[in-house]
Amino acid sequence: MAQMHPDLQLDDVQLSVGGRALFAPLHARVPGGQCLTVMGASGCGKSSLLAFVAGTLDPAFAAQGSVRVGETVLDGLPPERRRIGILFQDDLLFPHLSVGDNLAFALPAAVRPAALRHQQIDAALASAGLAGFAPRDPATLSGGQRARVALMRTLLAQPLALLLDEPFSKLDTALRADFRRFVFEHARSRGLPVLLVSHDEADAVAAGGPVIELGVGAA
Secondary structure, three states, rough: OOOOOOEEEEEEEEEEEEEOOOOEEEEEEOOOOEEEEEEEOOOOHHHHHHHHHHOOOOOEEEEEEEEEEEOOOOOOOOOOHOOOOEEEOOOOOOOOOHHHHHHHHHHOOOOHHHHHHHHHHHHHHHHOOOOOOOOOOOOOHHHHHHHHHHHHHHHHHHEHHHHHOOOOOOHHHHHHHHHHHHHHHHHHOOOOOHHHHHHHHHHHHHHHEEEEEEEOOOO
């Protein structure tokens, strides 16, 4: 049975730019092992909402409200202390590092000794169907393989919640369905609360949770 992480809680979150609210105050709770999908027109603040949760919101935006994981309030914490994983449209693998070194970059420093670090990297690659790929150059991987490595890197950082910023949108139809299933299976097996931003209703259906449409009721 999956270990459930604490709920991800958004309390009356609202973003504005130039004095204009992007969406109505948002209150939502995402239990561990479940996914909340956020949809809406381009420019409504979907990706900025994820940045606010992750602690990387552009200072051009004003923010109200609070974010919690369990009883821990994330407001004011730097990104590296929030333990929030995020997956983007682009895989963002480091081109100068091998696949294994890309994964090692995400492992917490407390994971020691080196043999344990290698063991966790090998296990992550095996679970992604990429056993033996640690020495490979990321440039030699297919788009689907790179996407899987990017997810494994995010999960090796031991996040308490997972943010998905349209990570399926650049894959072709067949790869998209496969990677979508791969992401949600791994998130559920770890009991992670997931916040997904997408334009694609098929993503929301695959996520299997509630859907929020941003922009409704914004000033």
